[in-house]
Amino acid sequence: MQISELAEVTGVPLPTVKFYIREGLLPKGTPVSATRAEYGEGHSDRLRVISALASVPGLPIARMREILAIIDNWDDYGVIEAMGHAVAALPPYAAPSDARRGREDGASPEGPPPPQLTYAREAVAALGLTFDPEYPATRQLDDAITAVLGAGLAWTPDTAARYGASLRQLAENEVTPVPSMTARQSIEYAVLGTTLFEPVILAIRRLLHRHFAETAVEAPSQAPRATE
Amino acid sequence: MQISELAEVTGVPLPTVKFYIREGLLPKGTPVSATRAEYGEGHSDRLRVISALASVPGLPIARMREILAIIDNWDDYGVIEAMGHAVAALPPYAAPSDARRGREDGASPEGPPPPQLTYAREAVAALGLTFDPEYPATRQLDDAITAVLGAGLAWTPDTAARYGASLRQLAENEVTPVPSMTARQSIEYAVLGTTLFEPVILAIRRLLHRHFAETAVEAPSQAPRATE
Missing domain, CATH: 1.10.1660.10 (Multidrug-efflux Transporter Regulator; Chain: A; Domain 2)
Incomplete structure (x- = not known):
């Protein structure tokens, strides 16, 4: 044509x-x-x-080119490695340097900065997964936990296990179609599925939050509500 | 001091x-x-x-000011409304116009553009929640589904129900501490918890993907794998 x-x-x-x-x-x-x-x-x-x-919001042309090149040359990597590299070219990019800057300028004043990726290492163990410091999501997780703790919100390895329990079935379902795909299809699917379903998941979570918050706040409370 | x-x-x-x-x-x-x-x-x-x-990556000072003003003046809204407005001031912002532009310039050539928020309306029904077209997460969900379908990925209201089944417990756990908080604390918690745990969830999902992809691809396959 x-x-x-x-x-x-x-x-x-x-x-x-x-x-x-x-x-x-x-x-x-x-x-x-x-x-x-x-x-x-x-x-x-x-x-x-x-x-x-x-x-995909925030995906520059240069990163698109990189992802397409990985799809075209997947057999230089093998399927799993190619999937990992292609997904790693997706946003978020800013988290690592931001969070690390936060640690260095003293945003977390309690004690010395933790050894690198300690939070992720503990969380990955609690999730029952294999720790790989080179996989980009490992660093994303470490930075995300650092930000949570920096804001004074609660986090322990148990928290990771609890999130893992909810997300395990979701992630397994998403991977289900992969074995029936060609290598090229599965890498395309990994990239598009990873990024395009992220806003779906976050929007559903926000809708569920409101539902449960309404229930929690508007239900006649057992204990008298604290006032300011 | x-x-x-x-x-x-x-x-x-x-x-x-x-x-x-x-x-x-x-x-x-x-x-x-x-x-x-x-x-x-x-x-x-x-x-x-x-x-x-x-x-929070991508949160401009003006939006921070808006969120802080909502926290300070929460009783102008009521707690639930204030939470909703404060969370709505968080990223993502770009999705609505982007996705809508996509529809108008014909990125989805199959048939006329769907009536506004149809996808979200169906998904919210499948989730068993109350449809509120004014709640920002409703539009986020509609745009996210539009992008998924535009890329040729599978989506039906059943997909929403399946995601809801995984995310329900997660969201309910996250809301658990709210009733014991003051109004101000609960709005701060809604804002910080919503945004700071998003990268945690997405990173854990990516780690679980790799785990399940390795299992799916490297396991001796029952059916011969398709080749290109």
Whole structure:
């Protein structure tokens, strides 16, 4: 098909398709004459992945390019490694330096800063998983726990175990389709599923919070409510 | 105490404390002489909340000011409404316009755009919750589902019910401490707990994904794996 048909079939505006080609995200079509190039199903599939990545807030073009390159060259890594690298190119990026800066400038005044990734190490043990300091989510978790403790909120390895109990089934369900996919499909699915379902999960959590907060606050309380 | 003691006690650097005062986030101390002001426990409590908000990636000063104003004036709203408004001032902000733009420029070519919040309405019904189109998380959920469908990933109201089943206990546990708190404490807890535990949840989910993906991909597969 011609580039105009590619735009029509995928619902991506033609100028946007051309932009993706210029940025090297979408390969050029095969030239069939001086003025025409032919596009195939590979292009429309790729374009759908690019469009989905483009909808992720805070994902720069450079990171999109990185993710697409990992998908294209997955056999340099192996499937699991490729999935891990591709997911690691997704937001959040800022957490590590921020939280570490917080520790250094004394935002947590109680005692010396903990040895690196101690919180994550304890939490991962409580979750019953294998500790891998190189996996980006490990550092994300350590930074997230540091921020929780810095705000004076409660956190122990037991808290990790409790969250794990709720999230285990959810994560297992999400991975279920992977074995029936090709390597390429499974890496695309890992990237898109990881990032596009994050806001779904967080929105449902906020809706459930309100439901339970209404129940908790508006129910006639057993104990008299503390007043300010 | 003097402002320098306030900085020491809270672990917030003195220039940062002064910045928060200039920005109107932290009230000035009570003047006790021409050159000295006295700071109390109210100031150190407030400073801890400000520090925690400052650690939230993508939360602008203007939104911090808005959240603090809601905490201060909670009785203009009632506790539940104040919690909702304060949580609504947290990121994400970009999703609504982005996703809606996606629909308008034809990113979802299949049929006409759905009536507003249809996806969220169906999902909220499947979750067994009360539909409130004005609650910000409702729109967040609708936009998130729109992005999932736009990427060609599977979604039905049953999917919402499945996520709800996993997240219900998690959200209920998180709300448990609320009834024993003062109104101010519970709104602060809602804001900080909502935002600071989001990266914890997402990091644990990513760690569990890897665990289950390794199991799924590396286990000797029953069916021969599809190849590209």
